[in-house]
Amino acid sequence: MAKKKRTQNDKNLMAQNRKARHDYRVLQTYEAGIALTGTEIKSIRARRINIKDGFAQIRDGQPTLMNVHISEYAQGNQFNHDPLRNRKLLLHKQEIKRLARETDKKGITLIPLKVYLKKGFAKVLLGVAEGKRDYDKRETIKRRDQEREISRVLKKRR
Template sequence: MAKGKKQHDQPLAQNKKARHDYAIITTFEAGVVLTGTEIKSIRARRINLKDGFAQVRNGEVWLMNVHISPYDQGNQFNHDPLRKRKLLLHKKEILQLTKQVSDKGITLVPLKVYLKNGFAKILLGVGKGKRAYDKRESIKRKDQERQIQRTLKNFS
């Protein structure tokens, strides 16, 4: 690893579809309660956030529908790939999330997974679903910015 680069800048998995489907309002960093060989699978980048979401239940935040593949050398100690996992947040953060998610159309989506000081962390985003015309507009804006960058690069 290069000097000066922080370890958590390198995501192990990203949910690019979440930024396309949702307008992200705020983000929270959360730890994950893992069992058995799940951390080994995560370090091997065998995690899929594509259909994942989070819910607040009974004052706890749970990560649902995130697929962590079974570890190859895990034998009988392997885990269920789609089990729900508890997220570790401070009480104040959970109260904030509860208030924000109570609004209609607001959901919690996992944006990326990375390692920080040896622990797996998930970046949770509070997102509001985009409509089809919002998606087209954001794609058009990205294309325009890309075109501007190309023309500036040619003049340099």
């Protein structure tokens, strides 16, 4: 079996929350920068980041990324960071106001979908999302299986 070639996007992708689109219905996405220390960006470049349990909140007009684990940098010695510290997100004022309005609604939350590098800077793709119910998840799985079966049948016809 041939090896899949890594595209430019794959090379820059540091972490992805695949479970998010299963558990949430993503309504809108925003790209935000992350304020990091020196050892944190080195750990991210080494792909030592976990965003699975992460979320974002807007407190005092400032968006904050919480519960994202960035492992300590191996060569960081005394200058290492706290792996679970809250990190400031960098967005425009208009975007912050819009996100604050949207997250005030019941059932709407901000979740990190991807962390990637863009021109050497770490960026996070934030999703404005609402939680799915169990029956919504089952319906999504059923629809995906049906589409897969249809494409399999059409492929055989050719």
